[in-house]
Amino acid sequence: xxxxxxxxxxxxxxxPQVFGDERGFFMETFRQSEFEQHCGNHTFVQDNHSLSSxxxxxxxxYQLEKPQGKLVRVTRGEVFDVAVDLRKSSPTxxxxxxxxxxxxxxxxxxxxxxxxxxxxxxxxxxxFQYKCTDYYNPGDEYCIxxxxxxxxxxxxxxxxxxxxxxxxxxxxxxxxxxxTFV
Numbered sequence: 268x269x270x271x272x273x274x275x276x277x278x279x280x281x282x283p284q285v286f287g288d289e290r291g292f293f294m295e296t297f298r299q300s301e302f303e304q305h306c307g308n309h310t311f312v313q314d315n316h317s318l319s320s321x322x323x324x325x326x327x328x329y330q331l332e333k334p335q336g337k338l339v340r341v342t343r344g345e346v347f348d349v350a351v352d353l354r355k356s357s358p359t360x361x362x363x364x365x366x367x368x369x370x371x372x373x374x375x376x377x378x379x380x381x382x383x384x385x386x387x388x389x390x391x392x393x394x395f396q397y398k399c400t401d402y403y404n405p406g407d408e409y410c411i412x413x414x415x416x417x418x419x420x421x422x423x424x425x426x427x428x429x430x431x432x433x434x435x436x437x438x439x440x441x442x443x444x445x446x447t448f449v
Contacts, residue, residue: 268281268295269284270306275350275359276359277357277379278364278376278378279305279376280376280377281338282373282374283295283375285373294373296340302377306379311399312400313401313402314396314398317394317395317396318392319392320388320391321425322387322428323388324413324422324431325433326385327349327385327413328408328409329353329383329410330404330408331407331409331448333402333407334381334400335380335400336377336380336400336401337377338377338397339378339386339395340368340374340375342394344390345388345389345390346367346368346386347365347387347389347423348368348384348386349365349387350365350382350383351418351442353447354448355448356449367389370394381448383409383410387422387423387424409440409446410438411439411445412437412441415441415442417441
């Protein structure tokens with residue numbers, strides 16, 4: 268596995284070594300000891316799997332009392348995945364970083380606790396899977412608008428069409444009004 272720190276160094280892009288032949292392929296998607304060496308000492312307690320259609324945007328989501336680190340990957344299709352630093356004490360507070368994740372490139376993205384997370388589906392459909400460092404806590408979920416002008420995320424919107432978002436996501440807070448981490 269190759270680990271690459273992105274523009275926000277706490278966010279790490281993981282590229283697995285893929286062994287393929289006429290039968291298909293094999294790859295290791297997670298090894299605790301290597302993950303700890305490159306991303307920190309985190310334990311995963313929950314796995315999630317979603318299916319979304321072309322043009323759907325989910326996020327920017329986060330939890331404050333029980334912040335979740337997420338190790339995300341796409342097993343079918345392609346998404347543009349985004350992490351926003353919400354840690355006020357961080358030199359990269361309010362900055363975002365994005366990566367294209369796909370079934371083809373097989374990359375994973377580590378989004379640490381203290382970040383808001385979102386993804387936008389650029390393929391016809393995408394299956395998105397992720398490991399979480401804490402459990403989903405319904406009373407502790409927050410959302411920042413995907414199109415917040417302060418964050419100015421450069422979404423690769425197909426044909427400049429507005430993405431499909433949930434009602435909850437459409438009502439997300441502006442970054443300037445959002446609750447953040449210390």
